[in-house]
Amino acid sequence: MNIHQIANHLNDLGDNSHTGFQFDCYPIDGDVEVLQVNIVGREEIPLFVSVTENQVLCISYLWGEDEVKPERRSQMFETMLELNIPMPLSSFAKIDDKYVVYGALSVNSSMKEIEQELSVLSDNCLEVIDELSEFLN
Amino acid sequence: MGILNKILTAFRGGATEVGQSIVDANSTRIFEQEIRDAEKHLTKAKRELTDVMAKEMQASREIDRLKRAIAEHEGYATQALEKGNETLALEVAEKIAQLDQELAEQQSANDSFSAHAIRLKELVRKTERQLADYQRQLSMVKTTESVQKATATITDSFASSNSKLLNAKDSLERIKARQQQFDDRLKASETLAEENSDKSLQSKLAEAGIGEQKSNANAVLERLKARK
Numbered sequence A: 001m002n003i004h005q006i007a008n009h010l011n012d013l014g015d016n017s018h019t020g021f022q023f024d025c026y027p028i029d030g031d032v033e034v035l036q037v038n039i040v041g042r043e044e045i046p047l048f049v050s051v052t053e054n055q056v057l058c059i060s061y062l063w064g065e066d067e068v069k070p071e072r073r074s075q076m077f078e079t080m081l082e083l084n085i086p087m088p089l090s091s092f093a094k095i096d097d098k099y100v101v102y103g104a105l106s107v108n109s110s111m112k113e114i115e116q117e118l119s120v121l122s123d124n125c126l127e128v129i130d131e132l133s134e135f136l137n
Numbered sequence B: 001m002g003i004l005n006k007i008l009t010a011f012r013g014g015a016t017e018v019g020q021s022i023v024d025a026n027s028t029r030i031f032e033q034e035i036r037d038a039e040k041h042l043t044k045a046k047r048e049l050t051d052v053m054a055k056e057m058q059a060s061r062e063i064d065r066l067k068r069a070i071a072e073h074e075g076y077a078t079q080a081l082e083k084g085n086e087t088l089a090l091e092v093a094e095k096i097a098q099l100d101q102e103l104a105e106q107q108s109a110n111d112s113f114s115a116h117a118i119r120l121k122e123l124v125r126k127t128e129r130q131l132a133d134y135q136r137q138l139s140m141v142k143t144t145e146s147v148q149k150a151t152a153t154i155t156d157s158f159a160s161s162n163s164k165l166l167n168a169k170d171s172l173e174r175i176k177a178r179q180q181q182f183d184d185r186l187k188a189s190e191t192l193a194e195e196n197s198d199k200s201l202q203s204k205l206a207e208a209g210i211g212e213q214k215s216n217a218n219a220v221l222e223r224l225k226a227r228k
Helices: A003-013 A068-085 A113-137 B002-012 B025-082 B086-160 B168-207 B217-227
Strands: A023-028 A033-040 A047-051 A054-066 A091-095 A096-108
Touching: A003 A023, A003 A033, A003 A113, A023 B002, A023 B086, A033 A113, A033 B002, A033 B086, A047 A113, A047 B086, A054 A113, A054 B086, A091 B086, A096 A113, A113 B086, A113 B168, B002 B086, B025 B086
Parallel strands: none
Antiparallel strands: A023 A033, A033 A047, A047 A054, A054 A096, A091 A096
């Protein structure tokens, strides 16, 4: 399993996806191979996929620390913890100064499962921003 | 929980700058060496265990054989006594005593093999647990490193393409607006399609002379004549 296989699969799906989304992906060059996955119509919030030795990580950026209302920060944390389990397939995390939602899959996952993961992650991401926007500037 | 602590310390220590590795390559190498050592121990312990278990089975087979031989000879001795042949009975009894001695030896060997096997099984379990834990910890280190590098890659890519990650609310607004536009367009085209199909039905009905008829000059004339 590598990001190129995932990219080829998603790009070749066209209108035949199981999720009703159209994907547009391209690898980003760097120290670690990362696949940027754009969902058509949602280009502003891309998803990023990287494959490590034992898992496939799908990450979507929510907002930066600078976008959080400082006085609401701890309430935001609490809300995130409360939503963490109900939110299907994705979890909250923080990378450097950015909050993210992410999902981790086994490297033995099928392409259909990866496709589902990405579509759910994107839905979750949009919903989270919508629901938690009261904590943001 | 040693490794979690290391990761957190590294984060808090500010080792989060782009490109800076969270746990140095050296400690990853040490970890990998520890895993290799544990794997070697495990293979050795498993091989030894197989060996000891084979010896245990051998000893237990030997015990069975000796027990059968003793029972057999006890039968012979009894028969000799029944026939009044004391000398022969004594000879057999000597053989039984010798077999008894052998049985005791085999029994003690067997006990020692069993105890050894139990110890080795425990060692294998312990090593397997330790190995799984090392692997979990190494995976944490590697994932942290990989995510950090991936983040650097993503950040670099945005910087070089001059596009900036929009703030969350604006991004969502744009996506929603686009979705709304799409929905509106869909609705408009649906309405249009409905109207068109309505119209074509109306015209078909009119052609067939069914439904509301368009008034025409003849009809008006007829109506006027009828009033007279």
